Amino acid sequence: METTHPQAVVSKTDTGNDYRKWRKSDTVWMLGLYGTAIGAGILFLPINAGIGGLLPLIIMAVLAFPMTFFAHRGMCRFILSGKNPGEDITEVVEEHFGAKAGNLITLLYFFAIYPILLVYSVAITNTVESFIVNQMHMTAPPRIILSLVLIVGIMCIIRFGEAAIVKAMSVLVFPFVAVLMVLALYLIPHWNTAIFDTLSFSSHSAGDTGRGLMVTLWLAIPVMVFSFNHSPIISAFSVAKRQEYGDNAEKKCSRILACAHIMMVLTVMFFVFSCVLSLSPQNLQEAKDQNISILSYLANFFHNPMIAYIAPLVAFIAITNAFLGHYMGAREGFNGLVNKALRAKGKSIAPSKLNKLTALFMLVTSWIVATLDPSILGMIETLGGPIIAMLLFIMPMYAIRKVPAMRKYAGHLSNLFVVVIGLIAISAVFYNLYQLFFG
Numbered sequence: 001m002e003t004t005h006p007q008a009v010v011s012k013t014d015t016g017n018d019y020r021k022w023r024k025s026d027t028v029w030m031l032g033l034y035g036t037a038i039g040a041g042i043l044f045l046p047i048n049a050g051i052g053g054l055l056p057l058i059i060m061a062v063l064a065f066p067m068t069f070f071a072h073r074g075m076c077r078f079i080l081s082g083k084n085p086g087e088d089i090t091e092v093v094e095e096h097f098g099a100k101a102g103n104l105i106t107l108l109y110f111f112a113i114y115p116i117l118l119v120y121s122v123a124i125t126n127t128v129e130s131f132i133v134n135q136m137h138m139t140a141p142p143r144i145i146l147s148l149v150l151i152v153g154i155m156c157i158i159r160f161g162e163a164a165i166v167k168a169m170s171v172l173v174f175p176f177v178a179v180l181m182v183l184a185l186y187l188i189p190h191w192n193t194a195i196f197d198t199l200s201f202s203s204h205s206a207g208d209t210g211r212g213l214m215v216t217l218w219l220a221i222p223v224m225v226f227s228f229n230h231s232p233i234i235s236a237f238s239v240a241k242r243q244e245y246g247d248n249a250e251k252k253c254s255r256i257l258a259c260a261h262i263m264m265v266l267t268v269m270f271f272v273f274s275c276v277l278s279l280s281p282q283n284l285q286e287a288k289d290q291n292i293s294i295l296s297y298l299a300n301f302f303h304n305p306m307i308a309y310i311a312p313l314v315a316f317i318a319i320t321n322a323f324l325g326h327y328m329g330a331r332e333g334f335n336g337l338v339n340k341a342l343r344a345k346g347k348s349i350a351p352s353k354l355n356k357l358t359a360l361f362m363l364v365t366s367w368i369v370a371t372l373d374p375s376i377l378g379m380i381e382t383l384g385g386p387i388i389a390m391l392l393f394i395m396p397m398y399a400i401r402k403v404p405a406m407r408k409y410a411g412h413l414s415n416l417f418v419v420v421i422g423l424i425a426i427s428a429v430f431y432n433l434y435q436l437f438f439g
Contacts, residue, residue: 018248019248025244027170029241033233038321044227048288049276050281050284051281051284072230105391107337120323124154135309181267181271186306187278191277197281225389231329232325232328235332241256390422392422393419
């Protein structure tokens, strides 16, 4: 993957002094990580997290930080274990596991991220179209034109390079967090005790009769994984920090990740708890049945015009941020596939030219899918879940056991925790697929 960050040549002494200081670039990346994770998933998280009652929600809030931090730190360490500072995840995989395994994992990496990028292209078109029709009371332009304008607009940010993408994401985070917190605070006077009626180890949600606490948690973990996932930007983040901090990149990356995840957990879980406490499990089941986001349901439930206007703004910022972050990962995967195919034939392509071809491919395919608006995208997103869990949770932990450069991270309980959460996420997604086709 081509990067706009210059190669840093730092002595060990200077690097040792540098990594303890917090730079502006660290803040930009922290907000970029936050922006990638906090996408459209958060708009459905209160429904999925709160529908099982209060106890599962409390347990999920406790698990949120360690689950997110340890998994992403593991992937970051894996990328930093490569011999060459400029190697992205596709190159590190090939270095550690060989060409065949490298090709397979690069393919999986691409198909874990690319479908989600398509989902966001549809979501942003639907959000703006709905705002034009319902809030502005105007006739929306033809979908083929609207989707093209929106995607080209986002691609213009991408055209300026990785640094511009991360900068744009970090700027967009501020209004998003502000609006989210204002909405959470607005709901406080509407808090009620309905959710406390479900405070039992054998509690069942309004719509999940027969499901106990453990099953509720089991099925909720994939939602948490998806809602806090920012693995698409981890590779670019790791490469940039290695070039900036040299041998001490792992320490700095861990610190930035910790700050980003604390920010995620505090803001997101406050928003989730505020939404859940202002509704009942029956209300949340109704929102799930209607297949709408929590913001849309709140606007209808409270008949509040302010929420009706805020909802599209929050959704637009969240989806734009997530699109930018996932584009970086999808581009990395696509570039890796092309480079490996050309290398097998003894050919090569200039990184700048490849990035342009990748941008054209992403633009055209996102535009086509956004125009067609297929309902199959929900299933594609579900199918991407197990791949994300395998790459984010399982692969780095496997590397700790098999790769000499990763052995120094062995022997920690956090490794076992990450593996268990990864296996739960994978098994739960397969359960949902079974229910979808045979339930």
